[in-house]
Amino acid sequence: MKSNRLKNGSSSIQRKRSWVGFLFVLPFLTGFVIFFFIPFVWSIAYSFTGGVGGMRFVGLSHYQSLFASQAFQTAAVNTLRFLLIGVPLVIFFGLAVALVLYGEFKGNSLLRSVFLYPLTVPIAALITVVRFVFEKDGALNHMLSIFGMQGSDWLDSSAAFGVLILIFVWKNCGYNMLLFLAGLYAIPNELVQTAQLEGAKWQQILWYIRLPLLKPTFFFTAVVSMMNSFKIFREAYLIGGESPDWSIYMLQHFMNNNFRNLNYQRLSAAAFLVFLFICLIVGILFWWKRRGDVEV
């Protein structure tokens, strides 16, 4: 019986054990449903209701007011802009650093640790340094004035967006580097060596062998970087408080402020739109990951 299963290949091993698999997932799913799924569905349903108790169905009226709101528009555009600039940048830097540190040379494991270190620095401590460098009378402006250049108030002007991108890349580059390193090491050496024997150039090996085989890693880093790009709100909040410069006014500022104003329905409506957007992006990523995969 057992040997039969083996002969049928890996997929049949998996299929036969369906309920065992479910048992493994069950503890997680229980907690997930209670602490994530139910609250989530609850808040979505909330966005279609009105009144003090939130019991009256009001259809899409919260959404209409949302789209009319200047603050929401700015927040949505900023969040999207941050996503579109920050995520590719952090993936690029992670990959670039990984490609260099993949080579064996003295000190490369020290360098790896250096890039991982920012993950461990608490936000409050980091903000102290950010203030020191970028404040109006901070180090950067001092340096610029030595060279006779005019500085600006980096944290309280549209430059704050750039500072936020910098913090994001600084913090997450090492993590992506680690993921790409693992991905690179998982590529069979024979492939690269054969290509080298055939006279393939470095760029060709990168483009035709390494990058295609790193696809699962790209998927993973994209999802994680996206998740982390939403977490940048904390840094933005510590830099600018509840109403920072408009360039870093994110959707979470909007939600946070509505939370403080007890406008939960509006908060929930915004949340639902974010949800739809994330569904779309994750859907695209899943589709891209599956595309061209050989079904086993």
Add this chain to the structure above:
Amino acid sequence: MNGAVIGKKHLPFRIFLGRAAVVLLAAAVLFPVLYMFMNAFAQETDGGFFPSRFGLSGFYEVFVRRPDYLVKFWNSILLSVAIVAGQGIISCLAGYGFAKFNFPFKEAVYYAVIVIMLMPYQVTLVSNFIVTDALDLNNTYWAILLPGIFSPFGVFLMRQGFETVPEELRGAAMLEGASQMRILMQIALPLCRWQLMTLVLLSFVDAWNMVEQPLVFLKEAFRYPISVFLAQMSESRIDILCTCGIMVTLPVLLLFLFCEEDLTDSAARLKS
């Protein structure tokens, strides 16, 4: 032997350029740390990079004059360790289940898990409060611990890892009559040390840095972890700020050093 097979004598310009750039980048990455270190050991600093006088005034304030700092430090340790342990166990089980078995609606469930994982925390803040209130957990550590333990990120990470465990190994173990639990513990998990260590480190950092959850779910300030205390601190003395910065990095740094070998070297071991 890997991609950068190079002779000792002449390093190709491309490789030299790449390494030089990475070293420069590393120096930039380290700058905030150096700054904190310099100023933590400064005597009444004005916030410059090089303090004019070195001293331990910051440490004196933090440890001797304001002991509430240490209480909050302990709160943080307690919360973070509990979350890491719980999340580690739950995520290994679920990650293995998602990676190596089929059950109805598996992919649909997984898709929902990822989407909800990506949602900003603010989205479910209100309804999360209602749920924990209904469970009578508010103002206890459980209201923070349980959502932390069941956070989907660990499952995402571990599934990705377990998927690389060869089916032949599992098949052979099953032939020997090993239970699935044993296969997970003795075959799959050792192969996924790297992912597990990453999970431990990242979930610790996450728990260590949490700000929003304690503010929402806990009433008494003495139960707040150190992260909340630091985030709310409006301290004008930079030596105290930097001392706190160093102190609060310390446990994470120790954990990092502990995991480091697994993180960077077991990635390297994969290539054999």
